[in-house]
Amino acid sequence: MADGTTWHASDIDHVIISEEQIREKTAELAKQVAADYSDAESILLVGVLKGAVMFMADFARALGRVGPPVELEFMAVSSYGQGTTSSGVVRILKDLDRDIAGRHVIVVEDIVDSGLTLSWLLKYLQSRSAAQVDVVALLRKPDALRVNVPVRYVGYDIPSEFVVGYGLDYAERYRDLPFVGVLKPSVYGRG
């Protein structure tokens, strides 16, 4: 577009968390984790695809600068499919590649909404005998939580609105936006 915004950025009604805020908060979270894990030999980050891909990439680099060495693992799970509400059924689309028994694991999530994905994931990682499992989530919707799930490191608590950008999608789109925002109502139902 002539004004420098892409067509999908123009689908955004308003920005909730700016690119700058994401950058600052990521560095702050990395410092907190580095302080808490100063004695650790290494930290195994488990990124939850696809939503966490942007945050995982930025958080891992921020932590690597100030903390112990990090190793990266990914799982892909999905419960939202094409819609804006959780189906409640978590499907593993890609499992861990390595054994995590005895490891200090930090799950890296873009968002904790109903909490169902994370609650399921924490049980799963414990069943794989991790020594300790903490969670870092860039976003959390406190009013939407349907299960009590411990999130040690939270970036921003946000209202219960469906958001997109910085990894978060609506029907697989908008993940590439560098900020987090709310879509214009007219976007929903547009096939």
Ligand SMILES: O=P(O)(O)OC[C@H]1O[C@H](OP(=O)(O)OP(=O)(O)O)[C@H](O)[C@@H]1O
């Ligand atoms: O707390 P919850 O209500 O469970 O929601 C959070 C999860 O939902 C999203 O994933 P999604 O199922 O959309 O898969 P995706 O990351 O591939 O988009 C998001 O990335 C989290 O993993």
Ligand SMILES: [Mg+2]
């Ligand atoms: Mg999704």
